[in-house]
Amino acid sequence: MSYIEVSNFSKSINNKFIIQDINFKLEQGEVLVILGKSGAGKTTLLRNINLLDLPNSGRLDIDGEIVYNSNEPVISNKELQKRHKLIGLVFQSFNLFPQYTVLDNVTLALKLNNKKKIAEYRRKIKNRKEVLDFSKKLEEEVFIKASKILNDLDLGDKLNSYPYQLSWGEQQRTAIARALILNPKVLCFDEPTSALDPSLTKEVISVINELKNKKQTMIIITHEIDFAMQVADKIIVMDQGKIIEEKVNYHE
Amino acid sequence: MEFINVTLDLLMGFGKTVLIFCIVLILSLPLGLLVTFGSMSKIKILKEIVRKIVWIIRGTPLLLQVIIVYYGPGLWLNLSIRNFRFGAVIIAFVINYACYFSEIYRGGIESIAKGQYEAGYVLGLSKSETFFKIIFPQVFKRILPAISNEIITLVKDTSLARVIAMEELIQAAEEIMATNGILWPLLYTGVFYLFFSAILTKIFEKLENSLNYYK
Ligand SMILES: Nc1ncnc2c1ncn2[C@@H]1O[C@H](COP(=O)(O)OP(=O)(O)O)[C@@H](O)[C@H]1O
Numbered sequence A: 001m002s003y004i005e006v007s008n009f010s011k012s013i014n015n016k017f018i019i020q021d022i023n024f025k026l027e028q029g030e031v032l033v034i035l036g037k038s039g040a041g042k043t044t045l046l047r048n049i050n051l052l053d054l055p056n057s058g059r060l061d062i063d064g065e066i067v068y069n070s071n072e073p074v075i076s077n078k079e080l081q082k083r084h085k086l087i088g089l090v091f092q093s094f095n096l097f098p099q100y101t102v103l104d105n106v107t108l109a110l111k112l113n114n115k116k117k118i119a120e121y122r123r124k125i126k127n128r129k130e131v132l133d134f135s136k137k138l139e140e141e142v143f144i145k146a147s148k149i150l151n152d153l154d155l156g157d158k159l160n161s162y163p164y165q166l167s168w169g170e171q172q173r174t175a176i177a178r179a180l181i182l183n184p185k186v187l188c189f190d191e192p193t194s195a196l197d198p199s200l201t202k203e204v205i206s207v208i209n210e211l212k213n214k215k216q217t218m219i220i221i222t223h224e225i226d227f228a229m230q231v232a233d234k235i236i237v238m239d240q241g242k243i244i245e246e247k248v249n250y251h252e
Numbered sequence B: 001m002e003f004i005n006v007t008l009d010l011l012m013g014f015g016k017t018v019l020i021f022c023i024v025l026i027l028s029l030p031l032g033l034l035v036t037f038g039s040m041s042k043i044k045i046l047k048e049i050v051r052k053i054v055w056i057i058r059g060t061p062l063l064l065q066v067i068i069v070y071y072g073p074g075l076w077l078n079l080s081i082r083n084f085r086f087g088a089v090i091i092a093f094v095i096n097y098a099c100y101f102s103e104i105y106r107g108g109i110e111s112i113a114k115g116q117y118e119a120g121y122v123l124g125l126s127k128s129e130t131f132f133k134i135i136f137p138q139v140f141k142r143i144l145p146a147i148s149n150e151i152i153t154l155v156k157d158t159s160l161a162r163v164i165a166m167e168e169l170i171q172a173a174e175e176i177m178a179t180n181g182i183l184w185p186l187l188y189t190g191v192f193y194l195f196f197s198a199i200l201t202k203i204f205e206k207l208e209n210s211l212n213y214y215k
């Protein structure tokens, strides 16, 4: 079995298929690029893989786990939350939280996680000081992890900046860091290079290649063929909600 | 009657005014959020009912609502509640203001892009975490000017309590007028209201500035 398997994904809205019978496989550390013109259904496919929308039919396996199966009973909200953490998404418009600094954007999810851990710990261990030490330790771990990720993404000097103070590229890298801190099994990008000047596209390519060197599995949507050729291991081309072409991209 | 005595008498009334103001705010601000959740609920019947109630409350005078809450139990339910004046004012005001606040909240919530929720969900946040950690702080910043306006209006609306002879500021002035045959204490109450609004305006200004650190 492959690391990621998308099987028979279909989604229809108002009785009209937006994506239909999508199948592909991806190995760990590979980069899949989904090509296709505007309206082909790329974003919809990605949203369904991220479980932001749930496919009407289909199955998603990641790393030997069934992440979604339309034949299974309805997933509880709690379970859905857990599964969301397996799959990272960098939105086309990033959707950074404007009221939080770069650091807080990146650490929010882990901090909320830790809150629950601390509450649990408090129930078990009544000693106040121990609970305090425990929460300090977790806080430190989060900070160290976030700093490392942000440094690697060249954002070491932006920890305390707010999103509106960042350049386009810095915002994108913040969004990447925010997703990476959860160690997602797969990181998805929706049009990471759209409407840009070429120098910014180069920057995106170098960031993606660096993630690739770290064996981060990625799924990337684009409509730019040049970009696809530079980062992809596998390429699928979509049109009218279906895969019309699938190929392996051999890098020289 | 001397200035100082009038001032002291009016201060008593003003105390009641401030008390009404504070209790109404403390109760109606969170209740308004509950009303908002109702008016945005996915359960259609709940949504319709809540929106109708809000529509009725906003479409009728607060004065009338105070009268209905005060006399209603006695008239229609044969209930006589002792010392109900204060309670009636609080109930009517809290419901009225919760409805107004709920509409402001709803406008603010609806103005936040869907992507902000989705960014929360893909990080594995729950619906309530997403709402309270991501959405509400942004809503709060956006609606603060509208909320401040409403709160300043509440300062002046407290005077409606006198329709059921509640001893608030204006009522206190009218009693002085009636027993002493002088008019100026009534005009003097304006100074108290102005003073109160001025303080609130300053506080809101500070609050708005403190939220200016992001766009
Ligand atoms: N929520 C929706 N309701 C109705 N139509 C939709 C919805 N989402 C997407 N579509 C339609 O599905 C098609 C594919 O959209 P999308 O996935 O955004 O394509 P792409 O990302 O490839 O440009 C478009 O024709 C779009 O209008």
Ligand SMILES: [Mg+2]
Residues within 6 Å of the ligand: A042, A043, A044
């Ligand atoms: Mg798209």
